[in-house]
Amino acid sequence: MRHANWICTAASALLLSAHALAGAQHYDPRTQSPLTLLTAPADPLAYFDARKRAAELVNGGRAAEAEPLAEQVAREYPRDGENWYLLGAVKSALKKHAEAAAAFERAGTLLGWGGPAAFAAAAATDHLKAGDRRAALDLLRHHTRHEWNMDRGWIHDDEDFVSLRSDPEFLEIAGRPNTTGWSRDYGWRRDVDFLRDEVKRLNADYRTSPLPPEFERRYEELKRSVPQLSDEQIYVRMNGMLAVLQQGHTQVRALSTTRVPFKGLPFQFWAFPEGIFIVAALEGHQALVGSRLVGIEGVAAEEALRQVNANQSVDGDNEYLFEGTRRLRDAPYLVGLGIARSTESLQVTVQAPGGSPRSLTVETSPWTASTRLQPLKGVETPLYLRDLEQAHWHQALPAHDALYVQLNQVADERDESLTQYALRLRGVLRDSAPRNLVLDMRHNAGGSTHIYAEFVRTMIGFSLLPNRRLYVLIGRNTYSAAGNLITELEQLADAVFVGEASSECCTFYGSPSPFTLPYSKLWGRVSTKKWSLSRKGHDFRRELNPHAPVLIRATDYFAGRDPVMETVVRLIEREGPRR
Numbered sequence: 001m002r003h004a005n006w007i008c009t010a011a012s013a014l015l016l017s018a019h020a021l022a023g024a025q026h027y028d029p030r031t032q033s034p035l036t037l038l039t040a041p042a043d044p045l046a047y048f049d050a051r052k053r054a055a056e057l058v059n060g061g062r063a064a065e066a067e068p069l070a071e072q073v074a075r076e077y078p079r080d081g082e083n084w085y086l087l088g089a090v091k092s093a094l095k096k097h098a099e100a101a102a103a104f105e106r107a108g109t110l111l112g113w114g115g116p117a118a119f120a121a122a123a124a125t126d127h128l129k130a131g132d133r134r135a136a137l138d139l140l141r142h143h144t145r146h147e148w149n150m151d152r153g154w155i156h157d158d159e160d161f162v163s164l165r166s167d168p169e170f171l172e173i174a175g176r177p178n179t180t181g182w183s184r185d186y187g188w189r190r191d192v193d194f195l196r197d198e199v200k201r202l203n204a205d206y207r208t209s210p211l212p213p214e215f216e217r218r219y220e221e222l223k224r225s226v227p228q229l230s231d232e233q234i235y236v237r238m239n240g241m242l243a244v245l246q247q248g249h250t251q252v253r254a255l256s257t258t259r260v261p262f263k264g265l266p267f268q269f270w271a272f273p274e275g276i277f278i279v280a281a282l283e284g285h286q287a288l289v290g291s292r293l294v295g296i297e298g299v300a301a302e303e304a305l306r307q308v309n310a311n312q313s314v315d316g317d318n319e320y321l322f323e324g325t326r327r328l329r330d331a332p333y334l335v336g337l338g339i340a341r342s343t344e345s346l347q348v349t350v351q352a353p354g355g356s357p358r359s360l361t362v363e364t365s366p367w368t369a370s371t372r373l374q375p376l377k378g379v380e381t382p383l384y385l386r387d388l389e390q391a392h393w394h395q396a397l398p399a400h401d402a403l404y405v406q407l408n409q410v411a412d413e414r415d416e417s418l419t420q421y422a423l424r425l426r427g428v429l430r431d432s433a434p435r436n437l438v439l440d441m442r443h444n445a446g447g448s449t450h451i452y453a454e455f456v457r458t459m460i461g462f463s464l465l466p467n468r469r470l471y472v473l474i475g476r477n478t479y480s481a482a483g484n485l486i487t488e489l490e491q492l493a494d495a496v497f498v499g500e501a502s503s504e505c506c507t508f509y510g511s512p513s514p515f516t517l518p519y520s521k522l523w524g525r526v527s528t529k530k531w532s533l534s535r536k537g538h539d540f541r542r543e544l545n546p547h548a549p550v551l552i553r554a555t556d557y558f559a560g561r562d563p564v565m566e567t568v569v570r571l572i573e574r575e576g577p578r579r
Contacts, residue, residue, distance in 0.1 A: 026079055026110055041076040054086055063093035074103070081110025088122060097130035105139075113143070120150060125160045137164070141173050144201070151513045152176075152198075179519050187519030188226045188234055192219065194517055195238055195252065195524065199245070202513045204530040215244040232343070235260045235522065236336030240311040247509035248315035249480070251323075252517070252524040254332050256366045259520035263343045263364035265329040269293060270373060271321045272554035276301045276328070278350065279557070280374045282367055289376070290558050294349040294357045296328075297340045304328060307337050315483075316543030318476040319503040322445075326371055331364045353558075372443045372477060373552075379560040384440055384473075391447075392421050394428065400572050402436035403429065407455070410447030410481040422455040429462055436572050437462050439489075440473040442499060442564070446480025446510075449531075456488050463493040469575065470495040471568045474546060478502035480510055486544055487533045496571065497546040499564045505544035507532040 027037055041047035051073045057066035070090040074083040088103035101123045108119030120143040127136040143150040152175035155161060164170035171177055175194065179187060196219050200206055211219075218241045226234065238252045254262040267288065268280035276293045293301040308327045309320040327333055334340040343364060351357045372388055375381040383404060387393050391413050394405040405425065412418050429437065439459060463470040472495045474486060483504030489495050490505075504510070509527035516523055534541070548571070550564045 039077075039079070047073060047076055051083070051086075054090070058086065058090050058093065061093075063090045066090050067094065079110070081107045084110065085119065088119075088126075092122065092126055095129075097126040098132070101126035101130060101132075101135070121155070121158070121160075128161070128163070133164075137167075137169055137173065140170070144173055151515070153514050153516050175515060175518060177518050182519055185226050188231075189223050191517040191519045191522070192223050192226070192234075192238065194515075195241070198513075198515050198524070198526050199242070199250075202526045202528045203245070203247075203250075204509065204528060205245075205247075212244050215241055218244065230336070231260050231520070232332045232336035234336075235520075236311055236333055238522075238524075239313070242313040243311050245313050246315070247313050247527045248319060248504055249510050249512035249525060249527040250313040252522050254330065255521075255523050258522050260332045260522065261343075261366075263331045263366060264369070265331065265346060265348065265362060266365045266367055267293075267329060268369035268374070269325040269328050270557075271305070271325055272557065273551055274554045276305065276325065277554050279376075280369065282365060285362070286377075288350055288352075291350040291352045292554075294351050296334065296349075297347050298349075299339045301328075304334070304337075304339055307339065308333065311337070314503070315508040316501060316503045316505070318501050318543060319479070322371065322476040322479060322503045326369065329369060371445060373557065376558065376560065379558070382560050382562045382565070384442060384562050384565060388443055392418065394425060396432065396434070397438070400436060400569055401434055402438055402572065403432065403434045404438045404440065406440045406443075407482075407485075408443045410444065410449070410452050410485060412451065418451050419454040422458045425455075426458045426461070429458070435467060436469050436471065438471045438473065438565075438568055440565075441478050441482055441486065442473050442475040443477055444479070444482035444485075445477050446482050449481045449484045452481070452485050456485060456492070459489055459495070460493045463495055469572070471571070472497050473499045473564055473568070474502045474544060475500040475564075476503050478544075479504050483508055483510075483544070484531055484533050490544060491533075491535045496548065497544065498548045498567055498571075499546050499550055501543040501545045501549075504542060506534040506539050506541040508542050 050069045054066045054069035054073060057063070057069070067090050070087040074087045077083060084103045084107035088100045088107055091097070091100035091103055104119050104123035104126065108123065111119065113119050120139055124136040124139045127139065140150070140155060144152060144155070152173070156165070156174035156176050161170070168178065182190070196211070200211065218237070222234065222237045222241065229237070235252065235254060242250050242252065254260045256262050266282035266285050267278045269276050270279040274292070278288050278291050278293060281289050295301055296304050305324050305328055309324045312320065312323055312327065314320055314323065331340060331343040331346060334346065335343055340346050345361050345363045347359055347361050349357050349359045373385060374388070375385040383395070384406070387406065388408060391409040391411045392405070392407050394403055397404050410418065413421070437459070459470060462468055470493055472486060472489055474497055478486060479502065483502055486497070486502060487505045490497070508531055509529070510531050511527065511529035512525035513528050514523065514525045532539070548567055550567045552563060556563050
């Protein structure tokens with residue numbers, strides 16, 4: 001990313017926010033009088049206006065006009081790190097890079113440094129542009145080794161640091177050392193060390209605390225066993241190390257370019273109460289859609305999924321279904337588990353409806369299957385399977401005095417932000433005045449928690465109106481930022497939850513930091529934050545269980561029925577007409 005492209009907008013958004021970032025301590029009681037805390041601008045209204053105007057100017061590309069105002073607000077109220085962030089944005093836009101770097105560093109100290117793109121990386125970029133390579137490297141090292149808040153892969157790939165990519169010190173900081181001449185065993189052991197180091201460096205629970213003994217045991221055993229293990233076995237056992245943590249967003253994955261190249265079965269699987277079924281397939285295999293998976297290489301499908309899940313790090317139990325069926329088609333993973341012998345082709349046993357089990361050999365493919373249920377050919381598409389690629393949309397259901405809203409991702413559309421959509425939706429609810437609002441989040445695997453506030457307000461506001469009812473549909477794909485959103489709705493809205501348990505909610509691990517293992521180039525991520533938005537005391541739930549539990553059976557899905565929505569309709573009808 002180019003810092004210049006986002007910095008002005010970010011400064012304006014930050015300054016006009018309600019101080020979402022927590023301030024770090026800036027007063028030293030050992031050396032300073034407590035009366036130094038009692039400072040404020042002489043004219044608070046003039047300060048307020050100058051601050052707002054400076055943000056507007058820099059956001060509008062008029063940094064020169066903003067400069068005296070930014071200097072004024074930082075001088076008059078220096079304890080607010082957002083003022084220093086604004087000043088850094090102005091100085092950077094004016095190419096006064098040394099001054100910008102100093103302002104960003106001051107902002108980071110006061111605001112707790114925030115994320116890597118907010119303060120530290122901006123400061124390092126301006127140090128570099130000012131010609132101070134040493135200061136830039138020192139800052140990057142500090143934030144990867146001591147502040148724990150900077151993604152190594154992001155540093156390496158960011159174009160603002162392209163001039164450093166030939167520097168061995170930078171490559172070591174970014175986790176991309178030169179691996180030329182490394183033997184296989186040495187390389188894999190370095191990767192295992194790197195994985196443990198990333199967990200220790202980034203994880204919210206273990207940055208300053210010992211790792212679990214079982215994690216350390218698996219780590220040491222894996223390092224010792226490297227010469228005796230295949231690449232695929234090492235890949236699986238790395239995930240087995242992480243499984244001990246029981247944290248979502250924490251995994252190692254094979255990609256097409258890695259030492260263990262990803263190849264998968266050309267199917268998408270879904271676990272229904274009747275078993276594991278093929279719900280989508282690449283061209284040439286679509287005749288198998290609707291078949292039940294009986295086994296893989298002679299191992300029963302349910303047993304294969306159990307073995308996959310034993311090496312997964314998850315939060316809520318339904319994540320074993322959400323992630324597990326995706327892993328079940330990962331050929332290197334199946335080889336590493338000892339289920340399969342080759343990543344090129346696998347023998348699968350399937351059973352078509354009304355037929356007998358039959359075995360066939362299937363070549364693997366680099367195809368990445370969806371994690372969402374897909375609409376089926378030849379079957380009328382039910383409401384919940386329409387327009388899955390849209391982040392948000394709605395449709396009136398006049399027969400049920402309802403508005404149906406599908407939120408498939410906590411994200412902005414290209415032409416409409418989630419905030420803008422929430423405000424538009426608020427107008428629709430006001431004008432059409434439905435008695436029922438149905439929010440479907442069954443396909444929502446997350447996005448950004450920081451952008452959904454206005455949407456949550458819209459849901460809460462509707463639910464608190466007299467004679468109104470909010471229904472929220474959830475399931476195994478309701479995950480990450482969507483888990484935070486439903487947690488807030490449970491606490492603040494009068495909502496009825498229908499469907500399956502979510503894969504995350506309440507107290508869970510997220511905000512993952514990605515990494516690339518130096519030798520094998522396997523991709524991974526480690527959760528960096530423990531989210532806990534529940535307002536209930538000691539609420540350690542990791543899944544939200546619905547008020548009305550409803551499962552979609554294979555017979556429902558393949559017939560185009562939605563028993564979850566049918567249950568909502570029954571609840572609406574039981575409530576009776578508008579009073």
